[in-house]
Amino acid sequence: MKPCQLTVPGHVRAGENVIEQLSGIIEAERASKVIVFTDEGVLSTGICNGVFEQIKKANAEYCVIGDLRPEPSTQDVIRTMEQMNRAEGELVVAVGGGSVMDMAKLCAAMKGASYDIYDLLENNSLMEKGLPAVMIPTTCGTGSEATFNAIVAVPEKSVKTGIVNKNMLADYVLLDGNMIAKLPPKIIASSGVDALAHVIECFTSNKANVFSDLYAAAGAKLIFENLVRAYSDANDLQAKSNMLLAAFYGGVAIAASGTTAVHALAYPLGGKYHIAHGVSNAILLAPVMRANLEACEDRLALLEDGINPAGYGRAQSEKAKGMIERIASIVSDTGIPSSLCEFGIGLEDLDFLVDAAADCKRLLDNNRRVLTKNDIRAIYQEVIKGGI
Structure with missing residues (x-):
C-alpha cells in the first residue's frame, strides 16, 4: 500500500433536520455573533430562515453577506473580504452551493490576514487558520463542504485556478436533505x-x-x-x-x-x-x-x-x-x-x-x-x- 492520508472536516452530521443541531454548534463554539455567507438566490427561497432561527435559539446575533456571485473571481474575493473585515463574529456559516462555500472557506481563513488573494495565488502556503466554519450545502454536487480547495476565476488570464490549503477545511458540515428539497x-x-x-x-x-x-x-x-x-x-x-x-x-x-x-x-x-x-x-x-x-x-x-x-x-x-x-x-x-x-x-x-x-x-x-x-x-x- 502506498502512503496516503484521509483528511475530513472535524464534525460531519447527516440526516433529516440535522440543521436543528446548528444552535448547539454555535453554543459549543461560544459564538456571540455569526457571519452567514449565502447568495441572493438562496435567500429568496427562504432556506436561510431555519438557519437564522437556530442562531437566535443559541442567543447569538448574526450578519449576512448575501450578495455572493457564482464562479467567484479575484475581484469578488477582494470585495467580499472588505465586507468580512468590517463584520464582527466568531463563527462563519455558509449556506449555499460550491461558490458560496468556497468563498466562505477563503474568507474565514483570510479574516484580518496580512496577505490577499493575489498573494495566495502565488503561494497557497501563506494561508493560516482563521475563524471556525460550518458548511451547509444547498446543492448536491461540488463537495466543497468536504475539501480544502477554493476555485477562483482570474479574469485577466481568462482562467480559473484552485487555492489548496488545509486551513480551509470546514470544522462542521451539516448534510440535511431538506436543504435541497426544492432544488430545481x-x-x-x-x-x-x-x-x-x-x-x-x-x-x-x-x-x-x-x-x-x-x-x-x-x-x-x-x-x-x-x-x-x-x-x-x-x-x-x-x-x-x-x-x-x-x-x-x-x-x-x-x-x-x-x-x-x-x-x-x-x-x-x-x-x-x-x-x-x-x-x-x-x-x-x-x-x-x-x-x-x-x-x-x-x-x-x-x-x-x-x-x-x-x-x-x-x-x-x-x-x-x-x-x-x-x-x-x-x-x-x-x-x-x-x-x-x-x-x-x-x-x-x-x-x-x-x-x-x-x-x-x-x-x-x-x-x-x-x-x-x-x-x-x-x-x-x-x-x-x-x-x-
Whole structure:
C-alpha cells in the first residue's frame, strides 16, 4: 500500500433536520455573533430562515453577506473580504452551493490576514487558520463542504485556478436533505454530474489510494442509483438526500486523491466563457474518459463491477466501455447539453482552450494518460463538433 492520508472536516452530521443541531454548534463554539455567507438566490427561497432561527435559539446575533456571485473571481474575493473585515463574529456559516462555500472557506481563513488573494495565488502556503466554519450545502454536487480547495476565476488570464490549503477545511458540515428539497431539476442535474466527475476522476487519478477509492466507489454507486430519480421526481427526498451524501463523498475523495483532466479542460470554459462548472464537467466527462480508456481500463472496469455486479463475467474492456456509456447516458438523461456549440464556442476558440487547459499542470499530472496538446485539442474538437 502506498502512503496516503484521509483528511475530513472535524464534525460531519447527516440526516433529516440535522440543521436543528446548528444552535448547539454555535453554543459549543461560544459564538456571540455569526457571519452567514449565502447568495441572493438562496435567500429568496427562504432556506436561510431555519438557519437564522437556530442562531437566535443559541442567543447569538448574526450578519449576512448575501450578495455572493457564482464562479467567484479575484475581484469578488477582494470585495467580499472588505465586507468580512468590517463584520464582527466568531463563527462563519455558509449556506449555499460550491461558490458560496468556497468563498466562505477563503474568507474565514483570510479574516484580518496580512496577505490577499493575489498573494495566495502565488503561494497557497501563506494561508493560516482563521475563524471556525460550518458548511451547509444547498446543492448536491461540488463537495466543497468536504475539501480544502477554493476555485477562483482570474479574469485577466481568462482562467480559473484552485487555492489548496488545509486551513480551509470546514470544522462542521451539516448534510440535511431538506436543504435541497426544492432544488430545481436543472441544478440537480448539473451539480449531480459534477459530483460524478469528482468520483470518476478521483478513482482513475494517479493519486488514487485506498481512502479515495472507498469514497469514490461509494459515491459513484449512489449517483448512478439516485441522480435520475432526484432529477425526475421533485418529491423523492430520499434520492436527493442520497445525492447530498454522494456529493460529500466526492469531496472527501478529492481531498484524498484529486481530480484530473476533466477539470483541467473545464476550467477555461468557466474562466472565459462563464459556463457553469458542473455543466462544463458534464460535457467533458465521457469524452475525456474515452481518451483515457487505455490507461484507465482496469479502474473503469472496477467501477462498473460496483454498479453492475451481474456483469462480472464480461471482459475488462467491455466493462470499462460500459462505464463510459453509463456516464454518457446519465448526462443525456438529465438534459445536460453534450456540445459546446450551444454556448457559442466554435473551432476558432481551440487555440485558447488548448493552451489554457495545458497550463493546468496540477490536474493534468494526476491524469493516468499523459495528454499532449494534440490530445487536448482532439477532445475539445469532439465536444465542439458534436453540435455541428
